Structure formats: structure tokens, C-alpha cells
Amino acid sequence: MKISAIESGEVSSSPRKGMKRGLSIMDFILRVFAAVCTLASALSMGTAKETMPFATRFFRFRAVFHDLPMFVFFVTTNSIVCGYLVLSLVLSFFNIVRTIAMKSRILLVFLDTVMFGLVTSAASAAAAIVYVAHYGNPNANWFPFCQQYNYFCGRISGSLIGSFIAVVVFIMLILMSGISISRN
Template identity: 70%
Template sequence: MKGGSIEDGEMSKGASIRKGMTKGLSIMDFILRIIGAIATLASAVSMATTNETLPFVTQFVRFRAEFDDLPTFMFFVTANSVVCGYLVLSLVLSIFHIVRSSAVKTRILMVSLDTVMLGLLTAAASAAAAIVYIAHKGNSNTNWFAICQQYNNFCERISGSLIGSFIAVFLFVVLILLEAVAISRN
């Protein structure tokens, strides 16, 4: 037996392990994208369907709180919807990466687009979180009263929708790191 054939066998074994690990990263990427799409869809639907009506002195005078009363919440719903759509569309490239684990250019494209979506989602979730904080605590310096004592169901739903959005933010950070590791493996 020649000495070169043993080294070639070891080289192909190392390449096979590297390829298997990259395929595993691609499968994990696919799963995280599905979870992220579900989280952003749930956040958008939860926020978009949030409203509460409270009766005032009579049956004819009522106070109503709706998500579209605040432009920040409309931005939140729009951003979560856009990110959800992107995640669903990116599943095609994620499947491509499972089949062809050595693809680098499409991974670089995915990292770039994931970073843009991370920025959009972080901005929307952070802005909505600031409004939710004001709704819960108020601000005595500006005479903004906490409305969550009166509109309890409204506040619970908008707070819950933030959870799904921040889960998706975390998943995007993990996705970007997974893609970077997969690129470095190639």
C-alpha cells in the first residue's frame, strides 16, 4: 500500500465529517426559520387583533383601545409580517443549503438579508416595548397615565405579542451565527 492513499483516506474522512456538520447546521437553520416564522406570525396576528372596549357612565358612551390607535403598533405588525414573509421565502434557500452544503454565495446573501431583517424586527419590537412600558407604568412627569389598570386584556395581549417578536430576534442572532460558522467551514 502507498503512503499517499492512507493520507487521502484521512483527508476524505475529514472532508466528509465537515460536510456532515455543515449539513447539520443547514438543517438547524431550516428548523429555526420555521420557528421564527411562527413566532413573528403569532406576534403580528396577536397585535393586529387586539382591542378592548370599556363602558363609561352609560351604555352609549364607550372607550375603546385598539392597536391601530398607535402608529408604533402598526409598525410592529407591519415589520413582523414582513419578517414572517421573508422567513417563509428563505426556507427555499435553506432547503438548497441542506442539499448543497458547499454553497457559499447564497449563504453570504442569507447572512446579509438576515441582518437587515434582524435590524427591522429589533426596531419594531423595541419601539413597541417602549409603548407597552408606558401603558403599564405611565409617566408622571408628562402626565401620561398607565392605562393597563383599565384595559387589562388589551395590555396582556400586546405584552404577549412582544414575547414572540423578541424570540424571533434571538433566533435571528442564532441564525446569523450558524450561517457564519457554515461559511467558515467551506
């Protein structure tokens, strides 16, 4: 009787444990992927630079990312989030090994949420400025400087992609953590 109870317990907990381990492994892979995306974003924006082929005696016409504070925020935030994702791999690996760990998962949900907010905020602020840079705004008399700095604008627009991919990955990570916690 006792043995059969233990056996039935094993039968019901084994697929659950397997599913949790599967979720943890996917969590690990998604973190690596998001870290690469945010690193690419930070590098792409941080190295964007264009100098016009002409110059007056007093001016050099040049566009660099630190001309606009939102782009500095974008590069800083993506670097921080990338660093966090790499560090969180330790906790994520711990979750693969110890499927019943609970506190580490709640800590990850909280930190993921904060980082998700940070990266969303940086990507949106940069996207708003990139939009104005492309299309300008006649109501505010803001000139679209992308008409001159084509290469620079291509780089800053492209750098948004990695960041927005990271945003989607974070939503998946939080959802997966929620499911994983509920399976305990």
C-alpha cells in the first residue's frame, strides 16, 4: 500500500518535473538570445557615427549617438540589461538543476520585470526620437535630420530591432516563470 502510494506519487510528479526542467532550459536559451540582441543593439547604436564630406571653417557636420540624451539612455540601458541577462544565467542554471527551487524563481520574476521595464522604456524613447529624425514634425518645426545623415539613421533605426526582440523575450520569460512557479 505504502509502496504503491509512493509509486503513484512518482508517476504524477515525474512529467511535472520534466516540464519544469524543459521550461528552465528554454528560459536559459532565451536569456542567451536576449543578451546577444541587447548587446548588438548597444553596439550598433554606440558606434553609429557619420561625418559630412564638407566642413566650414568653424563647423564640422557630424552626427554621433551622444548628440541626443535618449540615445545615451538607450546604449546605457541595453548594456545594463545585457549584463543582467548574463549574470541571471547563473540563477537560470540553478533552476535547471534544482527544479523545486522557489525563491530564486520569484527573485527572477521581480528582476525580469524591472529589466523588462527598463529595456521597453529605452527602446520606446529611442524609437520616438528616431521617428522624429525620420519624419520631422512640421507643427513643432522639427526638421528631419535623416534627410542628411542617411547612414547614421540606418544604424540607429536598425539598433532598435534587437531591443524590441528583447522586449518580447522578457514577456515570454515572465510568463514561463509564472507557469513554472505554479507547477510546484
